[in-house]
Amino acid sequence: MKVTPFTLERFFSQTEFDVRYNLATSAIQAWSLRELLSLANDPDLQFSLFATRLGYTEPQGNLELRQEISRLYPAPTDPDLVFxxxxxxxANYLLLSSLLEPGDRFIVQTPCYQQLSQVGVDLGAIALPWNYSDDKGFDIQEFEALLEQKPRLVMLNTPHNPTGFAFSPTEMKKIADLCLEQEIYLLSDEVYRELGETLSPSMRDYSSQAVSVGSMSKAYGLAGLxxxxMVAPPAILARCTLKRDYTTLCCPSIGQQLALTALRHRTKIWDRNRQLRLRNITLLEEALMEAPTLRWKKPEAGVVAWVDYTSETLSEQLGWELHNRGVLVAPGIFFGQEGHFRLGFGGNSGELKAGLAILVDYFKKG
Ligand SMILES: Cc1ncc(COP(=O)(O)O)c(C=O)c1O
Known part of the structure; x- marks a missing residue:
């Protein structure tokens, strides 16, 4: 299979770890192991973690962890549907590469996290872009028009990276009903679901045939685990399992134990992360008011903002120019759209403020 470079990841590999102010990250600030353990406030926890066997684990994942994940979905969700x-x-890779065949059509939002379109395209499938517009977001009428091209699969991301757009419950139900009626696979990357003012709905709330993808990375601040x-119908899980056996076999046992700890204390983690998000969004609003050439919409959830910068400079060049000044943003072209950059505001508030000051100064000087 052809492999097209994942442009954002290649750019990050050259920039992310040496930049002074990282305003490109798409996750909330990471927790340290010490912070995570002290949050649990359980003197025996360290000892039970020390007892974790560092061998292979069940391919589908630790049962207790799957039970905890299933509680994020409509009850009753069988832990055997969690992988x-x-x-x-x-999860996205296994799903797209197991369900799409060369020549298939699939709907994907544009702009998007490159993986969601590229894996299918590299397999020889044909992407049908569902374009974002500032006034309508992702418009359901456009979706209905795309369905006329008979796609095999719909790949969604809600709340969305990079725009911060989130479908309403009515829109989600409509999409789910249409996919059920037309027997189209419905995949929903929901990695930001826990990082809005409340828990956002899942496509699994509207269809038992939909697949939800989640993560400890973005909303929990635990990407290092x-x-x-994925939560998926058994037939889809079976196909992904076949492919998985040739790649990673299972998840690291220690990562799963720590994910279990975090999920058991999820409301405390959500509270801290939501407070940080709100504090930082205010900093972002205040800073961007000083730069009238920058246009953006307050994201409905998540910690990324999609900024339109109205200038001739190509976004990759802009990314390098800002990097030279000590600030990292994610160039829009890496999501398939020029004239924009993605700004991540989930990090340390002091660093965000300092990085924003440099960014605003750059745009004020034009
Ligand atoms: C929409 C989306 N899905 C998936 C991922 C991958 O996240 P993870 O760290 O859980 O593999 C990312 C990372 O940026 C993302 O933005």
Whole structure:
């Protein structure tokens, strides 16, 4: 299979770890292991973690972890429908590469996290872009028009990276009903679901045939655990399992144990992360008011904002120019759209403020 470079990841590999102010990240600030354990406030926890066997684990994931994940979905969700993966990225990869065949058509939002379109395209499938517009977001009428091209699969991401758009419950039901009626696979990457003012709905609320993909990375601030999951009907799980046996086999045992701890204390984690998000969004609003050439919409959930910068400079060049000034943003072209950049505001508030000051100064000087 052809492999097209994942442009955003290639750019990050050259920039992310040496930049002073990282305003490109798409996750909430990471927790340290110490912070996570002290949040649990359980003196025996360290000892039970020390007892974790560092061998292979069940391919589908630790049962207790799957039970905890199933509680994020409409009750009763059978833990056997949960499949633990190495981040959401593995879940998306297994799904797209197992369900799409060369020549198939699939609907995908544009702009998007490149993986969601590229895996299918590299397999020889044909992407049908569902375009974002500032006034309508992702318009359901356009979706209905795309369905006339008889796609095999719909790949959604809600709440959405990079625009911060989230479908309403009515829109989600409509999409789910249409996919059920027309027997189209419906995949929904929901990695930001827990990082809005409340828990956003899942496509699994509207269809037992839909697949939800989740993760400990973005909304929990635990990307280093490399734990994600899919919740899917048994036939889809079976196909992904076949493919998985040739790649990663299972998730690291220690990552799963820590993910279990985090999920058992999820409301405390959500509270801290939501407070940080709100504090930072205010900083972002205040800073961007000083730069009238920058246009953006307050994201409905998640910690990324999609900024339109109205200038001739190509977004990759802009990314490097800002990087030279010590600030990292994610160029829009890496999501399939020029004239924009993605700004991640989930990090440390002091660093965000300092990075924003440099960014605003750059745009004021034109
Ligand atoms: C929409 C989306 N899905 C999946 C991923 C991968 O996340 P994970 O760390 O869970 O593999 C990302 C990471 O940026 C993302 O933005």
């Amino acid at each position: 633990v993966t190495i981040g959401a990225i593995e 490399r734990v994600g999951w």
